[in-house]
Amino acid sequence: MDAAQIRQKMAETNRRFEREVVAASNVDALDSIYTAGARILPPGAEMIAGRENIKGFWKSLLADAHLKKAALVTVEADIRDDIVTEIGRCDLAIQPAGGPETAMTIKYIVVWKEEGGAWKWHWDIWNAVS
Amino acid sequence: MDAAQIRQKMAETNRRFEREVVAASNVDALDSIYTAGARILPPGAEMIAGRENIKGFWKSLLADAHLKKAALVTVEADIRDDIVTEIGRCDLAIQPAGGPETAMTIKYIVVWKEEGGAWKWHWDIWNAVS
Numbered sequence: 001m002d003a004a005q006i007r008q009k010m011a012e013t014n015r016r017f018e019r020e021v022v023a024a025s026n027v028d029a030l031d032s033i034y035t036a037g038a039r040i041l042p043p044g045a046e047m048i049a050g051r052e053n054i055k056g057f058w059k060s061l062l063a064d065a066h067l068k069k070a071a072l073v074t075v076e077a078d079i080r081d082d083i084v085t086e087i088g089r090c091d092l093a094i095q096p097a098g099g100p101e102t103a104m105t106i107k108y109i110v111v112w113k114e115e116g117g118a119w120k121w122h123w124d125i126w127n128a129v130s
Numbered sequence: 131m132d133a134a135q136i137r138q139k140m141a142e143t144n145r146r147f148e149r150e151v152v153a154a155s156n157v158d159a160l161d162s163i164y165t166a167g168a169r170i171l172p173p174g175a176e177m178i179a180g181r182e183n184i185k186g187f188w189k190s191l192l193a194d195a196h197l198k199k200a201a202l203v204t205v206e207a208d209i210r211d212d213i214v215t216e217i218g219r220c221d222l223a224i225q226p227a228g229g230p231e232t233a234m235t236i237k238y239i240v241v242w243k244e245e246g247g248a249w250k251w252h253w254d255i256w257n258a259v260s
Contacts, residue, residue, distance in 0.1 A: 044259075046237075047237055075177075078213070078241075083215070085213070085215060085253065087177070109241070109253055111215050123239055127171065127174070130175070
């Protein structure tokens with residue numbers, strides 16, 4: 001895969017996260033987002049290792065935090081044959097039932113690896129911009 | 131440089147950060163820690179680009195937040211010829227003049243690059259563990 005193809009694969013994964021995980025509120029779709037051995041480093045919590053544990057984290061966030069929308073933008077990407085490092089931003093919308101929608105922006109670094117022909121998030125850390 | 135040599139260079143940089151930047155409260159020592167084009171993504175703030183701007187950030191943190199000690203531990207490192215990705219933890223000690231010392235632990239991802247024979251932090255993002 002050349003850099004343009006990898007960039008295309010990354011965009012597919014990010015759009016899938018927005019639509020199939022967050023908008024559809026379906027953590028099973030994380031199988032095509034995170035590698036099996038992925039790690040996430042969420043703010044205010046210890047590192048979580050392994051896709052099944054990561055699904056548990058996102059299940060809580062989608063339900064308890066009422067996360068409704070996510071829009072990911074790649075700010076910088078260093079693309080290599082077998083590893084990609086990315087700096088990005090994500091606009092989030094949170095809306096409890098009957099309540100108003102509130103917006104929040106985070107920034108992140110994701111380390112990507114290829115798994116089964118897809119490019120997936122292998123390490124994922126983020127924090128708030130304000 | 132083989133992986134063992136790179137790991138040794140990384141340790142040198144991390145020890146230098148602990149001793150020459152934080153313990154000695156000297157941001158000029160960041161010249162040997164961050165690449166010239168480094169980016170940091172601190173919690174609660176926008177991304178900061180470029181070593182000179184990064185020095186300004188650390189100057190405030192050392193002075194205003196009374197950061198006195200830092201102890202870095204590499205949790206995982208993926209070492210390649212020209213790029214290293216690292217997950218780590220850092221124990222911090224904060225102590226305003228005359229006040230008690232308080233402890234805080236953060237976790238981070240650093241993307242390392244070689245610059246002038248040293249291995250330096252090129253992208254640096256962190257958040258709290260609790």
